[in-house]
Amino acid sequence: MPNTTPLTAHVECFHVNRALLVALDERDPDTSGHCLRVGWLAESLGHALGVRDAGLVMLREAGFAHDIGKIAIPDRVLFKPGALDDMEAQVMQDHSAIGHRILSAQSPKGSTNALIADAALHHHERYDGTGYPSGLKATSIPFWSRIIAVADCFDALTMARPYHDAMSADCAIDMIVASSGTHFDPGVVSAFVALQPG
Numbered sequence: 001m002p003n004t005t006p007l008t009a010h011v012e013c014f015h016v017n018r019a020l021l022v023a024l025d026e027r028d029p030d031t032s033g034h035c036l037r038v039g040w041l042a043e044s045l046g047h048a049l050g051v052r053d054a055g056l057v058m059l060r061e062a063g064f065a066h067d068i069g070k071i072a073i074p075d076r077v078l079f080k081p082g083a084l085d086d087m088e089a090q091v092m093q094d095h096s097a098i099g100h101r102i103l104s105a106q107s108p109k110g111s112t113n114a115l116i117a118d119a120a121l122h123h124h125e126r127y128d129g130t131g132y133p134s135g136l137k138a139t140s141i142p143f144w145s146r147i148i149a150v151a152d153c154f155d156a157l158t159m160a161r162p163y164h165d166a167m168s169a170d171c172a173i174d175m176i177v178a179s180s181g182t183h184f185d186p187g188v189v190s191a192f193v194a195l196q197p198g
Contacts, residue, residue: 039063041151062119069099081162119144146185
């Protein structure tokens with residue numbers, strides 16, 4: 001008999017409602033697996049950048065939940081095997097704002113847990129200000145979002161999806177380094193490179 005236990009069932013969470021992660025896993029196991037890997041990588045990267053204790057736990061959980069908004073993206077967009085057209089890309093971009101609304105529903109504005117919702121909202125901002133949803137630039141982007149952005153990109157590049165083959169870790173690292181200062185925070189990129197073996 002196959003194992004039907006959701007991937008997220010054994011994930012320990014203190015701040016994010018684990019039921020949200022299980023629901024995402026039921027909807028799209030590829031995205032939930034990606035979220036878990038991003039959370040663990042963000043935790044390692046955050047530690048290298050000086051995040052400690054409760055902050056490190058929350059950063060990990062922000063990584064776990066960064067794509068939770070994809071639970072509301074229509075199947076025709078979420079599971080499209082090819083490139084998205086402009087309208088579909090806009091629908092997909094809405095996942096960060098949807099995730100923020102979902103995560104904010106369990107965290108009053110100004111609460112510590114609201115940092116997790118803000119990290120999800122802004123994980124597609126770019127260091128040069130050309131990202132979304134708010135066009136934030138450099139250190140205006142929440143620190144956790146800048147960390148998650150690097151972890152998110154690395155995992156997305158190195159995992160096979162219907163619309164692209166997996167890239168080698170070395171090639172993915174080279175692409176991230178090439179985008180330091182434009183897409184990514186240079187300090188976060190430097191810490192990420194220093195984490196790599198060899």
